[in-house]
Structure formats: C-alpha cells, structure tokens
Amino acid sequence: MRRHRNVKIVATLGPASETYEQIRALHEAGADVFRLNMSHGKHEEIAEKHKIIRQIEQDLDSPIAILADLQGPKLRVGGFVNPEGEMLEEGAKFRLDMDSAEGTVERATLPHPEIFKALKPGSSLLVNDGKIRLTVDDCGDDFAECTVVAGGVISSRKGVNVPDVVLPLAALSQKDRKDLEFVCQLGVDWLALSFVQRPEDVEEGRALAKGRAAILAKIEKPAAVDSFDEILAVSDGIMVARGDLGVELPVQNVPPIQKQLVRKCRSAAKPVIVATQMLESMIESPMPTRAEVSDVATAIYEGSDAIMLSAESAAGSYPIEAVTTMDNVAKEIEADPTYTEIIEASRKSSGKTVADGIVAAAREIVETTDVKAICCFTQSGTTAALVARERPRAPIVALTPLVGTARRMCLTWGTNCAITDTVDRFKMAVVSAARAARKMGIAEESDQIIVTAGVPFNVEGTTNILRVAPCEERLIFRTDPE
Incomplete structure (x- = not known):
C-alpha cells in the first residue's frame, strides 16, 4: 500500500483498536507501524493483536512493522492509608523510606534501594509526572528526608523520577526479560527499550534479542541525552x-533537544520517531488543537522518520480520525515548498564509502532529471536507509527478498517496501525494480527509474552499481506473460 507522503505514522494499539476491523481501518487510514505497549495487556492479548496485524498484512499484500515497547524499570511510591492520597504543602517536610507501612502526609514507602544509593543532598525527586517536586536534605541507604518544593496530592503507586542522577538500575526488569523473549518468539520487528541511560543498556537488549528484532532506544532521561552519541551508535x-x-528536564529544553536528536539520527541514517502528546486532545475530541497540529508539523519539518500516536489510537474515542489527521497534516506539510527547502538545507554530507557515493549520486540525478523513483535492492535495509538520509525528491522503492527487512523498513522515511524473488543478475534486478515501480503507481512504462544494487548479489554492504533504466525494460522468459 503506497503512501503519498514520506514521514511514517506509528499507531499504538489498545482497547479502542483491538479488532481486525479496527486495526485494518487504522492501517488503511495511514498507520505504517503498530506499537504494542507491553505495560498493558496480557501475553495472550498481545499475541492476538500480532496475529491480526499479520493477517491484515497478508490480506492487503502490504508489509507492516510491529513495534513492541517494553515497560522498563518503572519507579513508584507505595500505597497510602487514605485512598484519596495526601496533600503535600510547599515547604513541608516529607520522608521516603523502605518501611512497608502505608503512606501518610509525613512519609511514604519507596521500595527502590537503588534510588537511595544514588541520591545525595540537593538531589531532586519528581512524583506524579513532575507535579510534585521534592529536594533531598539528608539521605542514607534506606531513607531520604526531603523538603516539598512544589506541592500537590500524592497517592498510591504514583511514578517517581530522579532527573539529576544516573540510577544503578538494570536496563531490563524481570518482566521486561519475559516480555522480550515472548515478543521475539512471536516475531515482532522492532523492540523499544524504555528508560535507557547508557549504551550498555542497549547492548543488553540486543544480546537478549539475538538478532530477532531491531533495537530502538527510547530517549526519555537526561542521562540518555548526555550519552546520546554513544547510544545512537549501538542502536538501530x-x-x-x-x-x-x-518531566525530568525543564520543558523549554525539550524542543531544541528534539531537533538536535532528529538531526543526529538522520546523519547516522537511523530512523527516529517523535512521540508523546502529539494529538492528545483527540483522545476525547474529533478535532485537534491548532497547537497540536503545529507540533506534528514541526516534527515533520525537522525531518523525522516517523510520528507516533499513543493513547489517541489506543484508548481514545477517535482513533481513525487521529490517524487521518496525522496523514492529512503530513501530506500538506510535504507539499509545502518550504518543507523541501528546509530538508535540503539541513542535509550534510556523510560517510566516505562507495555506497554513500552511490546514494548521493542517485539523489543528485533525481534533482536534475525527470527520473520517477530510486529503486534499491537491499538485504539488511542499510542501502534504503542511506537513500532515505539524502531525503530525495523522488519516491524510494526498497526491494528485498527478506520479509523481515521489508517490515523493518516501514519505519524509514519515504521508503516503499516490496518483497521480491532473489535475483542473481543485475538485469533481473532492473526488471524487478521496474515492475515494482509500475505496480505501486510510481512510474509508467514511458518513465525512467534509478536502480542501485550490489555485486555480488545477496551480500550485505556491497552497494556498488547505479543505473538509470527505462521502466519498460523487461526480461523475456518462456513463462513470462509480458
């Protein structure tokens, strides 16, 4: 299913989108990747959604990527005597400790010894998505005496963030490890690791995945921003x-960080998703706010590979409308001449390999001729990612004999994926590319396309050929109806 836009849309599945009809409607409305949130739902429910997505993929002959998002080490306070919680007033004293007794207005359980070991006087603790802010006055291995800097209601099981220290936490909890093995056996395409702090966290997830899924690191902690270059190097x-x-950074810091991370990902030819609260009002309203539309547009102007819906498609009242809105915004932004100017002005020459030169040449040919598409044969998806890094003006057609590679490339900017037979001659590659471009409606027989491939065929990292070919080119076989 060809999209008439380059940025991809990730839709989270949940109670509002769990049937065949609902998920198919989301895909037809524009969702390219489906996110399975492992923080919610039993394994049987996750398996059922996976089965439905694969059935839709088969019914529509359209590769679909599945992203399993692991919960990560979620930190929470314990329970409270008062089920409504307690009001913490600014300037009050409040204690966090390992005592299992239920919380009061004076103290609460924090059953995470690793936090206490990392704290020091002056450290900040954020509770309930940052609505409550505490400053540590004194601390030990099992307690922290704090002052309330920003007050509010604290209640059972609210999340805790520790923004200014690197916590000695295992990257993957026991639940994460079980979930990881389960979804890898199911056959998901991407694994998202939550609360990554260091490159070793990504390497641990990769070792457990054993090549069964690509690894995506979620950047949601200041420590991850500080170590981003190292994390990017070991992530897919x-x-x-x-x-x-x-929550953990001043809100005014987030937009420039987003822009910087997106540019670094593009330079590294690795897909980047911008996520969280993109169309949040559409959880309850059929129309987004103007500010939300501008937020989505900003992510697209920055060159993001994908934009993501969370509760909007998982639990909202208007999941189809949310995807349709994203699709419409993306089409409008990408039709704006300013979009092309911004994307091309932000392009940086990267790499010194033959493959880098091939894809740069392909992009330049597209800019100076009427070539309709860049068609690339790829085993791992790397060549398609390099072409996408160039952000060419023509569509990208990525051809591969590997179903898993085609699915993973659904997250890559501008890439239209086609599963082909294995080829062993460049002539066959050209014919396959021409057929795929015609089938997708990207080119007609009278048009020309660019074909890139590597010799020897079916070997990763060998892209070394570029040819401008007529789309009418074909091989004549006795069994070929053409």
Missing part, C-alpha cells in the same frame, strides 16, 4: 519520548 533506531523527558 531512536524514539524521542517527550513525556518523561519533559
């Missing part, structure tokens, strides 16, 4: 998760 993709990032 990035999610700028602005929810927790906006």
Whole structure:
C-alpha cells in the first residue's frame, strides 16, 4: 500500500483498536507501524493483536512493522492509608523510606534501594509526572528526608523520577526479560527499550534479542541525552519520548533537544520517531488543537522518520480520525515548498564509502532529471536507509527478498517496501525494480527509474552499481506473460 507522503505514522494499539476491523481501518487510514505497549495487556492479548496485524498484512499484500515497547524499570511510591492520597504543602517536610507501612502526609514507602544509593543532598525527586517536586536534605541507604518544593496530592503507586542522577538500575526488569523473549518468539520487528541511560543498556537488549528484532532506544532521561552519541551508535533506531523527558528536564529544553536528536539520527541514517502528546486532545475530541497540529508539523519539518500516536489510537474515542489527521497534516506539510527547502538545507554530507557515493549520486540525478523513483535492492535495509538520509525528491522503492527487512523498513522515511524473488543478475534486478515501480503507481512504462544494487548479489554492504533504466525494460522468459 503506497503512501503519498514520506514521514511514517506509528499507531499504538489498545482497547479502542483491538479488532481486525479496527486495526485494518487504522492501517488503511495511514498507520505504517503498530506499537504494542507491553505495560498493558496480557501475553495472550498481545499475541492476538500480532496475529491480526499479520493477517491484515497478508490480506492487503502490504508489509507492516510491529513495534513492541517494553515497560522498563518503572519507579513508584507505595500505597497510602487514605485512598484519596495526601496533600503535600510547599515547604513541608516529607520522608521516603523502605518501611512497608502505608503512606501518610509525613512519609511514604519507596521500595527502590537503588534510588537511595544514588541520591545525595540537593538531589531532586519528581512524583506524579513532575507535579510534585521534592529536594533531598539528608539521605542514607534506606531513607531520604526531603523538603516539598512544589506541592500537590500524592497517592498510591504514583511514578517517581530522579532527573539529576544516573540510577544503578538494570536496563531490563524481570518482566521486561519475559516480555522480550515472548515478543521475539512471536516475531515482532522492532523492540523499544524504555528508560535507557547508557549504551550498555542497549547492548543488553540486543544480546537478549539475538538478532530477532531491531533495537530502538527510547530517549526519555537526561542521562540518555548526555550519552546520546554513544547510544545512537549501538542502536538501530531512536524514539524521542517527550513525556518523561519533559518531566525530568525543564520543558523549554525539550524542543531544541528534539531537533538536535532528529538531526543526529538522520546523519547516522537511523530512523527516529517523535512521540508523546502529539494529538492528545483527540483522545476525547474529533478535532485537534491548532497547537497540536503545529507540533506534528514541526516534527515533520525537522525531518523525522516517523510520528507516533499513543493513547489517541489506543484508548481514545477517535482513533481513525487521529490517524487521518496525522496523514492529512503530513501530506500538506510535504507539499509545502518550504518543507523541501528546509530538508535540503539541513542535509550534510556523510560517510566516505562507495555506497554513500552511490546514494548521493542517485539523489543528485533525481534533482536534475525527470527520473520517477530510486529503486534499491537491499538485504539488511542499510542501502534504503542511506537513500532515505539524502531525503530525495523522488519516491524510494526498497526491494528485498527478506520479509523481515521489508517490515523493518516501514519505519524509514519515504521508503516503499516490496518483497521480491532473489535475483542473481543485475538485469533481473532492473526488471524487478521496474515492475515494482509500475505496480505501486510510481512510474509508467514511458518513465525512467534509478536502480542501485550490489555485486555480488545477496551480500550485505556491497552497494556498488547505479543505473538509470527505462521502466519498460523487461526480461523475456518462456513463462513470462509480458
């Protein structure tokens, strides 16, 4: 299913989008990737959604990527005597400790010894998405005496953020490890790791995945921003998760960080998703706010590979409308001449390999001729990612004999994926590319396309050929109806 836009749309599945009819409607409305949130739902429910997506993929002959988002080490306070919680007043004293007794207006349980070991006087603690801010006055291995800097209601099981220290937490909880193995056996395409702090966190997830899924690091902690270059180097993709990032950092810091991370991902030819609260009002309203539309537009102007819906498509009242809105905004932005100017002005020459030169040449040919598409044969998806990094003006057609590669490329900017037979001659590659471009409606027989491939065929990292070919080119076989 060809999209008439380059940025991809990720839709989270949930109670509002769990049937075949609902998920198919989301895909037809514009969702390219479906996110399975492992923080919610039993394994049987996750498996059922996975089965439905694969059925839709088969019914529509359209590769679909599945992203499993692991919960990560979520930190929470314990329960409270008062089920409504307690009001913490600014300037009051409040204690956090390991005592299992239920919380009061004076103290609460924080069953995470790793937090206490990392704290020091002056550290900040944020509770309930940053609505409550505490400053540590004194601390030990099992307690922290704090002053309330910003007050509010604290109640059972509210989340805790520690913005200014690197916590000695395992990147993956026991639940994450079980979930990871489960979804890898199911056959998801991408694994998102939550609350990544250091490159070792990504490497741990990769070791457990054993090549069964690509690894995407979620950037939602200041420590991850500080170590971003190292994290990017060991990741297959990035999610700028602005929810927790906006809690742990001053909100005014998030927009420039988003822009910087998106540019670095593009330079590295790795897909980047911008996520969280993009169309949040559409959870309850059929129309977004103007500010939300501008936020989506900003992510597209920055060159993001994908934009993501969370509760809007998972639990909202208008999931189809939310996807349709994103699709319409993307088409409008990409039709704006200013979009092309911004994207091309932000292009940086990257790499010194033959493949880098091939894809740069392909983009330049597209800009100076009437070539309709850049068609690239790829085993791992790397060549398609390099072409996408150039942000060419013509559509990208990525051809691969590997279903898993085609699915993973659904997250890459501007890439239209086609599963082909294995080819062993460049002539066959050209014919396959021409057929795919015609089938997708990107080119007609009278048009020309660019074909890139590598010799020897079916070997990763060998892109070394570029040819401008007529789209009418074909091989004549006895069994070929053409």
